Amino acid sequence: MTGLLYISVRKTFGPTVALESLDLDVKEGELISLLGPSGCGKTTALRIAAGFEFADSGAVTVGGADITRKPAHKRNMGMVFQSYSLFPNLTVNLNVDFGLRTRKIGAPERKKRVAEMLELVQLGGMGNRYPHQLSGGQQQRVALARALAIRPSVLLLDEPLSALDAKVRLALRDEIRRIQTELGITTLLVTHDQEEALGIADRVGVMSSGRLEQLAPPAQIYSRPASAFVARFVGSMNELPAVVRGPDAVEVSGQTIMTPSALTRDVGESVLFLVRPEDVTVRDADQDGLAGTVTATTFQGASTVVGLRLDVLDVLIHAHLNSSTASHLAAGQRVSVQIDGTRGVLESLGAAPVVEDALA
Amino acid sequence: MADINPLAPGLPLAIDPEVGGPPTAPIGGIPPRAGRPIARFGRLGPNLVLILCAVFFLAPLLALARYALQNVPTILLGRSTLFKKWSLGGLTKAFSDKQFGPTLTLSLKLAVGTVFLTLALLLPTAIWVHMRLPKMRAVIEFVTVLPYVIPAIALVAGIVVVKPHARWFLDSNYSLVPFYVILALPFTYRSIDAGLRAIDLKTLVDASRSLGAGWGTTLRRALVPNLRTAIISSAFLTTAVVLGEFTIASTLLKNTLPTFQAIYVKREPQGGYGLNLLALVVTTGLFALLTLLTRKRGSRKSTAVVAVAATAGQARTLAP
Numbered sequence A: 001m002t003g004l005l006y007i008s009v010r011k012t013f014g015p016t017v018a019l020e021s022l023d024l025d026v027k028e029g030e031l032i033s034l035l036g037p038s039g040c041g042k043t044t045a046l047r048i049a050a051g052f053e054f055a056d057s058g059a060v061t062v063g064g065a066d067i068t069r070k071p072a073h074k075r076n077m078g079m080v081f082q083s084y085s086l087f088p089n090l091t092v093n094l095n096v097d098f099g100l101r102t103r104k105i106g107a108p109e110r111k112k113r114v115a116e117m118l119e120l121v122q123l124g125g126m127g128n129r130y131p132h133q134l135s136g137g138q139q140q141r142v143a144l145a146r147a148l149a150i151r152p153s154v155l156l157l158d159e160p161l162s163a164l165d166a167k168v169r170l171a172l173r174d175e176i177r178r179i180q181t182e183l184g185i186t187t188l189l190v191t192h193d194q195e196e197a198l199g200i201a202d203r204v205g206v207m208s209s210g211r212l213e214q215l216a217p218p219a220q221i222y223s224r225p226a227s228a229f230v231a232r233f234v235g236s237m238n239e240l241p242a243v244v245r246g247p248d249a250v251e252v253s254g255q256t257i258m259t260p261s262a263l264t265r266d267v268g269e270s271v272l273f274l275v276r277p278e279d280v281t282v283r284d285a286d287q288d289g290l291a292g293t294v295t296a297t298t299f300q301g302a303s304t305v306v307g308l309r310l311d312v313l314d315v316l317i318h319a320h321l322n323s324s325t326a327s328h329l330a331a332g333q334r335v336s337v338q339i340d341g342t343r344g345v346l347e348s349l350g351a352a353p354v355v356e357d358a359l360a
Numbered sequence B: 001m002a003d004i005n006p007l008a009p010g011l012p013l014a015i016d017p018e019v020g021g022p023p024t025a026p027i028g029g030i031p032p033r034a035g036r037p038i039a040r041f042g043r044l045g046p047n048l049v050l051i052l053c054a055v056f057f058l059a060p061l062l063a064l065a066r067y068a069l070q071n072v073p074t075i076l077l078g079r080s081t082l083f084k085k086w087s088l089g090g091l092t093k094a095f096s097d098k099q100f101g102p103t104l105t106l107s108l109k110l111a112v113g114t115v116f117l118t119l120a121l122l123l124p125t126a127i128w129v130h131m132r133l134p135k136m137r138a139v140i141e142f143v144t145v146l147p148y149v150i151p152a153i154a155l156v157a158g159i160v161v162v163k164p165h166a167r168w169f170l171d172s173n174y175s176l177v178p179f180y181v182i183l184a185l186p187f188t189y190r191s192i193d194a195g196l197r198a199i200d201l202k203t204l205v206d207a208s209r210s211l212g213a214g215w216g217t218t219l220r221r222a223l224v225p226n227l228r229t230a231i232i233s234s235a236f237l238t239t240a241v242v243l244g245e246f247t248i249a250s251t252l253l254k255n256t257l258p259t260f261q262a263i264y265v266k267r268e269p270q271g272g273y274g275l276n277l278l279a280l281v282v283t284t285g286l287f288a289l290l291t292l293l294t295r296k297r298g299s300r301k302s303t304a305v306v307a308v309a310a311t312a313g314q315a316r317t318l319a320p
């Protein structure tokens, strides 16, 4: 088992640039999830690794060996698809057996491995059923077993859970992670569900229009987004017009807020200041801060989402507060709003969003 | 189609929001769809159409059957003689003609050859088009209808021009096979196309290839079994076309079953028409079987359409 490496992979479909220049290093035994909006090139990246599409330029290697031009059936990749992909004419056993048979493995060994794989995905005893006799979740388990049976060098998963309902999705997600860790198999998982991506992966790659915006561990993606795009796409963000006042300060409607994100900006530049709802706090109206009014409170158990309208900017922002702190707040109440800028992100106004070096 | 009541299949939904009624959600959460008026019509309308069609088709067939199978002078074929002197004599006489056996054998051989050549050409092409050139599907579909739109006589005119240069080829009985492949194309392509539409072709191919199967294995183990119905239909349709084609066979001076029928009907009108009737019945039987076979799997509607079209084509080519 070995790592998967994309080197400046570019892929276009006619005028559409599906991948601009992808560099990605999935280390041996690691699970990376690719996250991004629809059409950003996630599936294309996966299909290039699988050999269903070929890169216009660049290279793909597995364990150091160049596979860029190798046809799909010689690549030894395990793939699970978004749509149900079991062969409808074959039983579960024969589906799992399919790849073993093409590898000309002896019958006793094949039988043993099929049973082993079905056990692994907790479907022992279902071997004689046909795909149409299984639920969606079970079908995807079989698809996983089928992909793993060939002992692939890399496991590729293209939104394997997106056709399933929420509960099954959660259970199967945990199971994929368990099996992946157990087998120590190098895995690339594509998803557009951020919770799924952050919850399952060692590292998350956030993509946007054919580019990798950031590749980092889940916590870092959330707390130190490399670009405004990542910041907005993962979790939610408040957006405040601001002016850069120094290497570590911006001014929001007369208030100076300290933020390391101003370092690369010119003093006096007009920007959008992006702040997570957790970094917004509320105090009594007579305290220092941005004056505003509570517009709504939504109780969510441990936390409460508080909607706030700032007087000067007339923008609506949200704060995630501890429910006990928020208990005295009510719609219409005058408050003073504080912003913690340490995790804030700046975006130029008007100009295109700045792209950080993806592999930095 | 009318909404199906999930609690009592066969009954239309009782609540019609357009007319009024309890302001509840539709039963089973199925939103009301368009097409309700047909349900109001009841079953009388469609049944009436069906009956009219049946009469339109069956009346001439009955006349044909009476002429071929009743030993009653034509002039006396009235209501009073309906049950008199039915006999298979004309048919058995036709069967025992020394030309019947060889021409039937040749036609069946041609049918088998045509089926195999059709599948060998069409299956990979249709799969390729579905996988790689989905935009070309409409164009290809149009091209495949041409043999149906352009009369066979045009093809014959072409043959006549080429004939002196291609004796070595046209002299063989099996030179008919390529022509029949073309003639059957409107039906066979549609049937394969419908079969491909009914499966998730791309995913099945990708899955198979990622499991280490090359194109050959993928075709054999992942696709053909799932296209079984489509392949069987196209084989049936091809057979029907081959067993009904007269124009080209007679131009090329081949002794196939239809050319034998055409000659025999002049010599022995009663037995000749008996043969024609039998051909129609067998063809219809084939299609009935086909419809039954395909009923459980998705592509029934298109198969039925194709079957009707083919029967019509068959009847057209049969007309002496």
Ligand SMILES: Nc1ncnc2c1ncn2[C@@H]1O[C@H](COP(=O)(O)OP(=O)(O)OP(=O)(O)O)[C@@H](O)[C@H]1O
Pocket (backbone or CB within 6 Å): A013, A016, A017, A018, A036, A037, A038, A039, A040, A041, A042, A043, A044, A045, A192
């Ligand atoms: N075979 C193809 N032919 C033409 N364009 C394609 C093809 N495959 C992908 N594209 C285009 O390439 C771009 C990237 O597609 P891709 O399927 O990789 O997106 P994705 O990130 O997987 O999106 P989704 O989340 O919707 O699955 C899209 O604009 C898509 O329209």
Ligand SMILES: [Mg+2]
Pocket (backbone or CB within 6 Å): A042, A043, A044
């Ligand atoms: Mg996709």
